[in-house]
Amino acid sequence: MKILVCISNVPDTTTKVTFTEGNTQFNNTGVQYIINPYDELSLTKALELTEAQGGTVTVINVGLVDTEANIRKALAIGAHDAIRINATPVDAYYVAEQIAEVAKNGGYDIVMTGRESIDYNSGQVCGLLAEMLGWPGINVITKIDIEDGKAICERDIDGGKEKVSCPLPCVISAQKELTEPRIPNMRGIMAARSKPLQVLEPTSNEPYTKISVYEMPPAKSSCKMIDAANAGQLIDLLHNEAKVI
Amino acid sequence: MNVLVFAEHIDGSFKKSTFEAISYAKAITGTSSVTAVVIGEIDSSKLSELGKYGASKVLHNSQALYNTFDGAAYASIIASAAQKEQARVLVISNSYCGKNIAPRVAVKLKAGIVSGVVSLPKIDGTSFIVRKPVFSGKGLADVAIETDIKILAITPNSYQLNESPTDAAIENIQSDAQPACQSMEIKRVTGKIPLTEAEIVVSGGRGWKGPENWGMIEELAQILGGATACSKPVSDMHWRGHEEHVGQTGITIKPNLYIATGISGAIQHLAGVSSSKVIVVINKDPEAPFFKAADYGIVGDVFEVMPQIIDAAKKFKASSN
Numbered sequence: 001m002k003i004l005v006c007i008s009n010v011p012d013t014t015t016k017v018t019f020t021e022g023n024t025q026f027n028n029t030g031v032q033y034i035i036n037p038y039d040e041l042s043l044t045k046a047l048e049l050t051e052a053q054g055g056t057v058t059v060i061n062v063g064l065v066d067t068e069a070n071i072r073k074a075l076a077i078g079a080h081d082a083i084r085i086n087a088t089p090v091d092a093y094y095v096a097e098q099i100a101e102v103a104k105n106g107g108y109d110i111v112m113t114g115r116e117s118i119d120y121n122s123g124q125v126c127g128l129l130a131e132m133l134g135w136p137g138i139n140v141i142t143k144i145d146i147e148d149g150k151a152i153c154e155r156d157i158d159g160g161k162e163k164v165s166c167p168l169p170c171v172i173s174a175q176k177e178l179t180e181p182r183i184p185n186m187r188g189i190m191a192a193r194s195k196p197l198q199v200l201e202p203t204s205n206e207p208y209t210k211i212s213v214y215e216m217p218p219a220k221s222s223c224k225m226i227d228a229a230n231a232g233q234l235i236d237l238l239h240n241e242a243k244v245i
Numbered sequence: 246m247n248v249l250v251f252a253e254h255i256d257g258s259f260k261k262s263t264f265e266a267i268s269y270a271k272a273i274t275g276t277s278s279v280t281a282v283v284i285g286e287i288d289s290s291k292l293s294e295l296g297k298y299g300a301s302k303v304l305h306n307s308q309a310l311y312n313t314f315d316g317a318a319y320a321s322i323i324a325s326a327a328q329k330e331q332a333r334v335l336v337i338s339n340s341y342c343g344k345n346i347a348p349r350v351a352v353k354l355k356a357g358i359v360s361g362v363v364s365l366p367k368i369d370g371t372s373f374i375v376r377k378p379v380f381s382g383k384g385l386a387d388v389a390i391e392t393d394i395k396i397l398a399i400t401p402n403s404y405q406l407n408e409s410p411t412d413a414a415i416e417n418i419q420s421d422a423q424p425a426c427q428s429m430e431i432k433r434v435t436g437k438i439p440l441t442e443a444e445i446v447v448s449g450g451r452g453w454k455g456p457e458n459w460g461m462i463e464e465l466a467q468i469l470g471g472a473t474a475c476s477k478p479v480s481d482m483h484w485r486g487h488e489e490h491v492g493q494t495g496i497t498i499k500p501n502l503y504i505a506t507g508i509s510g511a512i513q514h515l516a517g518v519s520s521s522k523v524i525v526v527i528n529k530d531p532e533a534p535f536f537k538a539a540d541y542g543i544v545g546d547v548f549e550v551m552p553q554i555i556d557a558a559k560k561f562k563a564s565s566n
């Protein structure tokens with residue numbers, strides 16, 4: 001089994017988001033970057049699958065050289081090798097085009113992504129890749145087993161879950177509950193240094209979308225405090241003042 | 246500008262988010278028409294409901310093989326419909342199915358796509374800009390779509406329903422797309438409002454001490470006709486299912502009313518809920534960071550405060566019926 005795991009490099013969840021240059025750029029001064037939390041799940045799941053049935057796990061990232069620290073971390077967690085496409089990930093479509101180029105001739109059985117990246121929250125790469133490759137794709141999965149050459153997945157649907165059987169090769173996107181993320185150990189960190197990390201140049205494509213400007217969410221006006229001894233008053237305020245019930 | 250909407254239904258009933266998508270499409274279409282695409286068997290009386298919000302045409306594919314969801318087949322049906330109607334804009338609700346289909350349709354039509362849209366587009370000459378939250382709600386971005394055809398995956402509960410009664414002409418369509426995936430089992434919690442669509446959400450954090458105390462949260466949600474949610478540690482400890490976990494690494498929600506009880510208001514939690522229209526925070530610690538993001542706050546013990554609120558909510562419901 002050959003699995004390709006897409007990892008995106010995102011600001012740490014504690015980041016206080018601000019913008020610069022007339023609100024046209026994300027201010028990355030002092031920001032720590034992490035592997036997108038959903039991608040840690042798909043990476044761990046990929047390792048579990050290949051440990052059970054044999055195979056290899058390759059991680060891929062579309063990013064500039066500064067993402068290599070997190071690519072090495074993925075190798076330390078256990079991926080066998082890595083590919084970095086040397087380009088700024090301008091939008092999900094552009095990212096998917098670069099990854100599809102690698103995936104189409106790579107002989108992979110499964111390409112895994114996260115449910116969404118926690119920076120731009122697109123949740124598109126899984127579906128884009130599946131269509132670009134002409135493969136089936138299942139998004140937001142909480143379970144995957146390989147049985148008789150098929151992926152048996154459980155995916156989130158509105159208000160419940162669906163069990164789906166999907167032929168390989170396929171693209172899936174990881175949702176929380178798929179597994180618990182692994183933490184690299186000392187041996188993994190040592191081994192990661194000598195694992196192969198291949199750098200490829202992008203096939204140049206113009207992005208279809210562009211962020212023109214950012215804005216901070218509107219600040220809340222001050223909070224109206226209600227006395228705990230008279231908490232029932234809340235319902236009256238929600239009805240007559242806020243008009244939400 | 247012809248606009249095409251994917252009108253999602255669950256077991257033959259349209260969801261509120263579907264009507265929102267049609268209302269949204271109607272608002273951008275101007276004098277041109279809104280066409281809805283419906284896939285799977287559904288009562289024809291239901292189809293005419295789409296006209297109420299402004300769909301003047303409904304393309305219905307009722308082939309039984311599409312009764313269960315398959316992203317590739319659905320996308321192929323929608324893309325063909327878009328070509329047939331020469332649609333310039335496609336509106337798809339950003340539900341779990343929508344998230345699967347919209348990117349596929351984008352590839353088929355070589356269309357720029359924005360997911361999580363919360364505003365109507367600003368259209369000026371050839372410039373077409375929509376707004377969406379980024380960094381899980383810690384910021385907002387205006388995104389320009391530069392392709393001829395544009396796909397907007399809109400966030401449920403971010404556009405209000407507008408009636409615009411039209412007679413929807415129903416037309417049957419056919420496809421030869423073969424579904425690749427097979428649905429084996431569907432488990433849906435019935436009688437509960439899905440969190441992503443709820444207008445009112447009552448949420449609990451670690452302050453509630455254990456899963457056995459969730460009765461009050463469920464009761465208040467039920468009285469107000471809302472859904473329940475929780476903080477990450479609560480679902481990590483399996484007090485509640487992960488599908489209730491909201492925040493930066495959980496679900497992002499945007500209800501009209503979010504009632505946070507026994508939750509501290511960590512930055513990762515706020516990221517997923519801060520675009521709620523009205524936020525109520527109940528916490529015994531007056532210094533809890535959540536109060537900074539709240540519209541109404543009560544400093545007090547949830548075990549003492551909640552019963553009073555439940556009581557008042559019951560009386561309110563009884564009097565308004």
Ligand SMILES: Cc1cc2nc3c(=O)[nH]c(=O)nc-3n(C[C@H](O)[C@H](O)[C@H](O)COP(=O)(O)OP(=O)(O)OC[C@H]3O[C@@H](n4cnc5c(N)ncnc54)[C@H](O)[C@@H]3O)c2cc1C
Binds near residue numbers: 495506527547548
């Ligand atoms: C990578 C990463 C991702 C994360 N993603 C998320 C996410 O998506 N969503 C999320 O929620 N968290 C997330 N977190 C966790 C987040 O940092 C907080 O730890 C978490 O939100 C705290 O949950 P809590 O408020 O329920 O618990 P606590 O922080 O323990 O707060 C409990 C609160 O309850 C109050 N309280 C206690 N007893 C009572 C009482 N009797 N009456 C009234 N109030 C009481 C306390 O004053 C306190 O404010 C993430 C963390 C990391 C590192």
Ligand SMILES: Nc1ncnc2c1ncn2[C@@H]1O[C@H](COP(=O)(O)O)[C@@H](O)[C@H]1O
Binds near residue numbers: 007038116123
């Ligand atoms: N720059 C990138 N490099 C590699 N994979 C990415 C990149 N951006 C996004 N992905 C993958 O696509 C998933 C969804 O991202 P998105 O569609 O951008 O929300 C992420 O969880 C990653 O698995």
